[in-house]
Amino acid sequence: MYISKLSVKNYRNFGEEKFTIPLKPFTAIIGENNIGKSNLIDCIGLVLSQDITMFKKRFLDIDDINSKTKENFKKSIVRVIDEETIDDSEMKFPEVKVELILDELDDDQLAVVGDWFYEKTFTKAKLTYWFKPRAGFKRQEWIERQVANLRELLSEGKVKKEELYNHVEFPIDQYEYVIFGGNNPTNKCDPYFLKMLKLEVLDALRDAKKELVVTTGNINYYIVF
Known part of the structure; x- marks a missing residue:
């Protein structure tokens, strides 16, 4: 089994437009610093990781939601302050x-994912992590x-109108997540x-020389690939 496709929307540096990447049994993710490589791996962890710390991380913090998406949402709230009636159906949270x-x-894996098939061949399964406003909100x-x-x-007169969106709160406490098949x-x-x-997710290797060194007594050994 391997992950053949990954799609992400509104998670950290991934924005409103869905980002999709095809994957192979072995895929190298290469890119500059702060481009989103670790975020891409974390996305997989949101769905599959069984690490005890990940259960808490699945309840996202406000900083985990794409900043541009949040800004556009807050500006949409500002745009209705001059309207007499407000229609919440027009607001896209x-x-x-x-x-x-x-x-x-x-065969063993097929037995596990039996309820998660999404196409007629019954050979591929789809898992989705969805973080959204709760039903009772x-x-x-x-x-x-x-x-x-x-x-x-x-x-x-405390704030200029073009700066009002900075004073819109974000209802992160009204959000919940679900993982469905x-x-x-x-x-x-x-x-x-x-x-x-x-699934086992390892931390990113930031400094190979420092992080791959093994010290025994006064002798240093380096792991070489």
């Missing part, structure tokens, strides 16, 4: 999505509170079966 396509599964009330606060700031968001993946698809 940012969502984070990571999709993995699992390919070339053996009262969007209309939240928007109205934000607009009322912005109107007050504007009337008091196939094309059905209600088909939640049982953690028991996810554990069977073992």
